[in-house]
Structures are given as structure tokens and as C-alpha cells.
Amino acid sequence: MVPGSGGLVAVLEPLLRDGSARWLGWPGDGAADGGAAERSKVLRGWPAGYIAVDLPADVVRAFYEGYANDTLWPLLHGFPDRVVLDPATWPAYREANERFAAELRTQAGPSSVVWVHDYQLMLLPELMRATTPDATIGFFLHVPFPASEIFRMLPEREQVLTGILGADLIGFQTHADLHEFRRSVLQVLGIESQMEHVEIDARVVRLGVFPIGIVPGEWAHILAQRRVQHRVEQLRDRYRGQHLVLAVDRLDYTKGIPERLRAYRRLLRDDPKRRGRVSLLQVAIPTRERVPRYRELRRHVNDLVAEISGEFGTPEWTPIVHMLRAVSRSELAALYAAADVAWITSLRDGMNIVAKEYVACQSRDPGVLIVSEFAGVAQELGEALRVNPYDEIASAAALGRALDMPRDERSERMAALTDRVLDGNAAVWRDRFIRSLRQAVREREDHRRTEAPKLDSGALAKAAARGGVLLCLDYDGTLVEIAPRPENARPTRRVLDVVRRLAGLGNGVCVALLSGRRADDLERWFGDVPGLWLVAEHGAVLRSANTREWQTLRAGAGEDWKLRVRPVLEDFAARLPGSLIEEKDLSIAWHHRLGDREFGNWLAQELATTLEHQLGGSDLRVLRGRAVVEVRYAWATKAEAYAAIDAQTPDPGIVVAVGDDETDEELFERLAPDDWTIKVGRGPTAARWSVDGPDEVLAALDAIADGILAARQTTSQ
Numbered sequence: 257m258v259p260g261s262g263g264l265v266a267v268l269e270p271l272l273r274d275g276s277a278r279w280l281g282w283p284g285d286g287a288a289d290g291g292a293a294e295r296s297k298v299l300r301g302w303p304a305g306y307i308a309v310d311l312p313a314d315v316v317r318a319f320y321e322g323y324a325n326d327t328l329w330p331l332l333h334g335f336p337d338r339v340v341l342d343p344a345t346w347p348a349y350r351e352a353n354e355r356f357a358a359e360l361r362t363q364a365g366p367s368s369v370v371w372v373h374d375y376q377l378m379l380l381p382e383l384m385r386a387t388t389p390d391a392t393i394g395f396f397l398h399v400p401f402p403a404s405e406i407f408r409m410l411p412e413r414e415q416v417l418t419g420i421l422g423a424d425l426i427g428f429q430t431h432a433d434l435h436e437f438r439r440s441v442l443q444v445l446g447i448e449s450q451m452e453h454v455e456i457d458a459r460v461v462r463l464g465v466f467p468i469g470i471v472p473g474e475w476a477h478i479l480a481q482r483r484v485q486h487r488v489e490q491l492r493d494r495y496r497g498q499h500l501v502l503a504v505d506r507l508d509y510t511k512g513i514p515e516r517l518r519a520y521r522r523l524l525r526d527d528p529k530r531r532g533r534v535s536l537l538q539v540a541i542p543t544r545e546r547v548p549r550y551r552e553l554r555r556h557v558n559d560l561v562a563e564i565s566g567e568f569g570t571p572e573w574t575p576i577v578h579m580l581r582a583v584s585r586s587e588l589a590a591l592y593a594a595a596d597v598a599w600i601t602s603l604r605d606g607m608n609i610v611a612k613e614y615v616a617c618q619s620r621d622p623g624v625l626i627v628s629e630f631a632g633v634a635q636e637l638g639e640a641l642r643v644n645p646y647d648e649i650a651s652a653a654a655l656g657r658a659l660d661m662p663r664d665e666r667s668e669r670m671a672a673l674t675d676r677v678l679d680g681n682a683a684v685w686r687d688r689f690i691r692s693l694r695q696a697v698r699e700r701e702d703h704r705r706t707e708a709p710k711l712d713s714g715a716l717a718k719a720a721a722r723g724g725v726l727l728c729l730d731y732d733g734t735l736v737e738i739a740p741r742p743e744n745a746r747p748t749r750r751v752l753d754v755v756r757r758l759a760g761l762g763n764g765v766c767v768a769l770l771s772g773r774r775a776d777d778l779e780r781w782f783g784d785v786p787g788l789w790l791v792a793e794h795g796a797v798l799r800s801a802n803t804r805e806w807q808t809l810r811a812g813a814g815e816d817w818k819l820r821v822r823p824v825l826e827d828f829a830a831r832l833p834g835s836l837i838e839e840k841d842l843s844i845a846w847h848h849r850l851g852d853r854e855f856g857n858w859l860a861q862e863l864a865t866t867l868e869h870q871l872g873g874s875d876l877r878v879l880r881g882r883a884v885v886e887v888r889y890a891w892a893t894k895a896e897a898y899a900a901i902d903a904q905t906p907d908p909g910i911v912v913a914v915g916d917d918e919t920d921e922e923l924f925e926r927l928a929p930d931d932w933t934i935k936v937g938r939g940p941t942a943a944r945w946s947v948d949g950p951d952e953v954l955a956a957l958d959a960i961a962d963g964i965l966a967a968r969q970t971t972s973q
């Protein structure tokens with residue numbers, strides 16, 4: 257982007273002014289923006305604070321015209337039939353993002369605030385995060401976010417979502433965009449989110465809605481100039497006796513220009529008294545001229561304009577003035593001030609700045625703003641006339657209504673609109689975003705503080721070597737990585753060796769496996785390991801190392817209740833293909849990880865409520881886990897199972913508990929503050945220490961065994 261005087265530059269300029277901020281941008285393709293000489297002038301001529309990231313010509317074409325404008329632009333605006341999926345453009349998009357990341361790394365330190373803008377740079381937050389994990393990174397999407405069904409067309413959907421999720425704060429123009437984004441995150445990445453945040457790899461990413469504003473002072477300043485006032489008078493004289501309807505857009509298929517022209521034609525056809533009394537002045541800047549779709553649109557618009565002029569034009573009256581070029585800010589201000597109606601017909605638009613600019617330029621005898629309900633601005637500017645631009649008749653009627661609106665109503669509506677535009681101005685937008693970003697980083701830090709420090713396995717081995725140990729080990733996610741299908745998470749050779757080695761130490765070393773799995777699984781895999789305690793179903797059943805008999809932890813626990821619960825679960829399983837029922841001895845669960853995640857979550861809520869109602873007053877509990885609803889006994893916890901083992905074994909010197917999920921947290925909370933509680937993975941925990949994954953767990957367990965054996969050798973010598 258070439259630093260100009262308006263728009264985003266004006267909004268962010270104050271941040272650059274004190275020299276503390278820098279703006280990184282692509283200076284524009286020379287060929288497209290006026291030739292190579294112009295380009296090098298631009299590169300050399302960027303003022304202080306602006307850093308040009310130069311991209312090679314071949315990358316530019318595939319990145320900018322290709323992936324950004326041919327793929328992402330129509331996709332994000334929800335035009336599936338216009339999305340071009342050309343695998344050759346993705347590497348260039350990646351490369352362009354990487355070049356930005358490389359430049360950014362040389363410019364930004366660990367304490368810098370990085371604010372990434374829009375759909376061209378969706379990978380940049382994650383690329384930056386990867387090398388600077390503590391960086392403060394915000395991302396703002398200026399364009400809409402589409403329905404998840406459309407977004408999921410994108411072959412690189414995972415990379416794009418993960419790319420943005422590298423940010424600490426992701427900002428959208430409207431709530432609807434944020435909502436759709438959350439749906440895609442759930443359906444593509446399987447990650448559930450809250451309205452205000454989403455957690456990825458135990459890092460919290462905040463989500464927020466920040467409708468972009470304009471700089472009203474800029475327009476007031478332009479309009480105060482005498483020559484601009486003179487121009488306003490000139491325009492009013494020119495259109496005296498007529499209503500002037502103004503439309504200002506980039507020539508883009510998202511802006512609904514043909515739809516507007518057809519609605520205008522409809523008004524002139526159906527309401528002949530309008531002829532000669534209204535003029536539509538359409539100012540459209542041609543953009544992306546090298547993309548065939550845009551050339552087609554230009555032809556189509558030209559044809560429609562010619563048809564309407566041909567059908568209604570007279571020697572005295574031209575129904576449409578069609579200007580295919582950019583006009584200066586002062587000419588634009590004069591047009592806004594002189595126009596009786598501003599007509600926004602976007603089929604989809606992130607916000608639409610033109611609507612706000614028009615409001616900012618109204619004075620005593622104000623005009624009327626018509627906005628498309630599919631532009632973000634319709635959410636904010638409630639006092640505008642809202643219309644569905646696809647509905648030609650309604651659109652024509654809205655224009656008629658705007659032309660006839662009495663002055664009192666115009667003034668009343670415009671006063672309210674003016675307040676909104678002034679209150680939600682660009683500086684407010686910018687400051688709110690930056691404030692939320694800083695808040696997001698504080699929350700990330702707080703979140704991290706609730707994480708446990710890394711385990712020193714040497715210290716643990718030393719403590720274990722001093723006397724007896726009771727080791728409580730979770731299985732899935734602790735000794736083995738979580739597998740998408742539980743039956744695939746069989747113990748590896750290494751796991752079996754480590755467990756066997758520890759359990760064989762005897763002499764005050766007790767080893768227990770505490771798992772949520774069925775007793776059958778544990779029996780099959782670990783049943784022949786001497787000296788091992790086994791706990792299945794989160795603590796409901798236990799096999800003592802001595803008797804090798806499975807027993808339920810509480811007398812009287814039965815399974816009759818499952819006869820009542822199972823049909824309810826079956827009903828839900830039938831409603832969601834891919835979901836399944838898992839029946840254990842003393843619990844029953846409905847898993848929906850493999851079904852549609854969104855519908856699954858919705859059903860899970862309904863199922864939990866139904867079951868809670870059905871089981872109220874019993875000692876059964878309904879638990880909602882990640883993509884699972886489970887019914888089990890309230891007392892069936894790892895904490896209870898630990899207590900039972902503790903009561904049957906000699907007093908240990910130390911207790912070591914290792915686990916990765918909620919059921920392990922109950923055990924961590926139950927243990928004494930000086931016990932060795934160890935969380936596997938990141939995120940908040942009640943544990944004292946943490947390790948990254950099963951590999952580290954196994955290494956620590958080996959260290960314990962080595963320590964104990966070494967100590968025994970020393971004492972026996």
C-alpha cells in the first residue's frame with residue numbers, strides 16, 4: 257500500500273508520529289501502479305516510519321492477484337462460484353507472508369506491539385509467533401468472514417486459520433463475522449471456543465468486534481475550505497430541481513453495482529414522474545484490472561449504464577452520470593455534501609467506509625443514507641434506510657422513500673447517524689483495539705502464571721531414592737500420545753518396559769495405573785505385570801497388586817441404571833452420524849468427536865440436560881468432557897482410588913502423580929502440597945510441576961528407577 261493521505265493511514269498516522277511506530281507495507285506492483293519508475297520512486301520516497309517490503313514480480317502476481325484477490329477475496333465475501341482454486345498460487349501467498357515476517361523480525365523487538373491488517377497477511381501472526389513466542393500480536397480482518405460451509409472450500413483452510421490464531425487478539429468488523437469464524441475454528445480445527453476467546457495449544461487468543469471508523473475531522477477540515485464550499489454550491493446549482501443520488505465504490509462485484517443500476521431502472525420504469533427529477537451520479541474506481549472478473553464487471557456496468565441512458569435519457573436530462581475513475585478527496589467531500597441520497601448496495605462488505613464518510617459531510621439540510629443489510633455498516637448505523645440489494649423492487653422502493661423523505665425525518669435520522677459516526681471514529685477504533693490487545697497479552701501472562709514450572713527429574717529421582725514411593729500414573733496422554741481412535745493407543749514396548757521395571761522394584765515402591773479406560777483394556781495390556789495396581793473407569797474399579805482381583809470401589813454399585821440411560825444415548829447416537837456409545841462396567845458415554853462438531857455440541861448440551869433431569873437425586877453424575885457426555889458414579893474419581901491404594905500400601909516416602917486431564921486434576925487437588933504432582937502438557941493446573949509430553953514422562957520414570965537402584969547399590973556395598 258502506498259502511504260496516502262486518507263483511510264487507514266490517517267487512522268494510524270498518530271501512532272507513527274512520535275517515531276515509536278513503524279508501518280510495514282507492500283509498495284504496490286509497479287506495472288499496475290504506474291510503471292517501474294513510479295515504483296522505485298515510491299520505494300525511495302517513503303517517509304520516515306514507513307518500511308516497504310518489496311516482493312519479487314513473480315511472487316506478486318500469484319500472491320496478490322492470485323491467492324489474495326482471486327481466492328480469498330471472493331471466498332471471504334461468500335461468493336463460492338467466483339473462488340478460483342489454483343494450487344500454484346498458495347506457495348506465493350506463503351512466501352509473501354514469510355517475507356513480511358522476515359522484515360518484521362528485523363524491525364520488531366520482543367516488547368513491540370505488532371498489528372497485522374487484513375486477508376493478505378493471514379499467515380503472518382503465526383509465522384511471527386513461531387520465532388517470537390512472547391510477541392504482542394493483533395490481527396484485524398477488514399473484510400467479512402464467511403459461513404463455515406464456504407470457508408471450508410479452501411484447501412489451505414487449516415493453515416489459514418492456524419495462521420491468524422498466532423495472534424493474541426483477532427478483531428472483526430461485526431459479531432456475525434466473529435460467530436462464523438468460531439464455527440470454522442470448531443469445524444476445521446475441532447477447537448471449541450467461547451464468545452470472547454479461543455484456546456490453542458494452551459495459549460489464549462482473544463476475539464473481539466471492532467467496527468472500523470473514519471476520521472471525521474479530516475472531512476470537516478476539507479469542507480471548511482472556501483473552494484470546496486464553492487464547489488458544493490456549483491454542484492447544487494447544476495442539479496437544481498433534481499435529486500442527486502450518489503454512489504461511490506471501488507468497481508468490485510461485492511459492491512452490488514449492477515443490482516443498484518437495475519433497481520434504479522425499475523424506479524424510473526415504474527414511477528414515470530421521477531424521470532427528469534433525479535440523477536444518479538456513480539463514481540467507481542476501477543481496481544484489479546488484470547483480473548478477468550473485474551474486466552467483465554466493467555463491461556457489464558457500462559452496458560447497463562448505456563441501456564438506462566438509452567431508455568430514459570432526453571436532450572435535457574441524463575439519468576446517470578458514470579465516472580470510472582478516482583476523484584480527489586475534496587471533490588468527493590463536495591459530492592457527499594451536495595448529494596440528497598447516498599446509496600450503498602454492497603452484496604457483502606466488511607464495513608463500508610463510504611457510508612460513514614457521507615454522514616460526516618452532512619450539514620443543516622441533510623440527505624438520506626441507504627445501506628445494504630449485507631454491509632457491516634448496517635449493524636452499526638441503525639438509523640439509515642436498510643435494504644436487501646438483491647430485491648430489485650424493495651431497493652427501488654427504498655430509493656423512492658429516500659427521495660420523498662420529509663426534512664424533519666431526514667434531520668432526525670442524520671443527527672443520530674452523525675453521533676454514531678463521531679463516537680465510533682477511527683481513533684476510538686484504534687485505541688479500543690490496542691487496549692484490548694494489551695489486555696489480551698496480560699491475560700495470556702496470567703494464564704501462563706497458572707501453569708506449573710518444568711519438572712526437575714533429577715531432583716525427583718533423588719527424592720524417590722531416599723525412601724518409598726507411590727507412583728500414580730495416568731495412561732492416555734501421559735504414557736502414550738492421545739490417538740484419534742482409542743483402540744490405536746496401545747502401549748509401546750518402551751512403555752511396557754518402563755512400567756515393568758518400576759513395578760518390579762518392590763521394597764516400598766508401589767506403582768498404580770489410573771485410567772478412564774475399561775478394566776478389560778488394562779487387563780489385556782498390563783495384566784501380567786507383577787506388582788502393578790490397576791484402576792479403571794476413572795476410579796470406579798480397582799485391581800490390587802496383591803490379589804489381582806478386580807473390585808468396585810464402593811459396595812452396592814450396580815449397572816441397572818444403564819438400562820434406562822442407554823436408550824437415551826442411542827437416540828442421540830442415531831441423530832448424529834459418526835457419534836458412538838461406549839459402555840464400560842460402571843459408566844456409559846456418548847462420544848461425538850467423529851461427528852459434525854457443531855451439531856454434536858448442540859446435541860451434547862441437550863443430552864446432558866435430559867440426563868441430569870432423569871438422574872436427579874441419584875449418586876450418578878453427568879459429565880461433559882471434550883466431545884463426550886458421560887454418566888458415572890459421583891464417587892468414581894482418581895482421588896478416591898488413590899485413597900484406597902494408599903490405605904492398602906505401606907506409608908510411602910513420597911507420592912508422585914502424573915496426568916494430563918481434568919480427572920487427574922482431581923487427584924492433584926487431593927494430594928498434599930509437597931507431593932510430586934506433575935501435569936503433562938501446558939495450561940492451568942493444580943499440579944506443582946509440568947512436563948511437555950509422554951517422552952518426558954518416560955524419561956523421568958527411568959530416572960526414578962535409576963536413582964532408586966543406584967541408592968540401593970550404595971547401601972548394599
Ligand code: ADQ
Binds near residue numbers: 468540584588608610
Ligand atoms: P474497501 O472495499 O476498499 O475496503 P470501503 O470501506 O468502501 O471499501 O472504502 C473505500 C474507500 O475508498 C473510501 O475511503 C472511499 O472514499 C474511497 N473511494 C471509493 N471510491 C472512490 C473514488 N471513485 N474516488 C476516490 N475515492 C474513492 C475494505 C473492506 C471494507 C471496509 C474497509 C475498511 O472491503 O468493507 O470498510 O476495508 O476496513
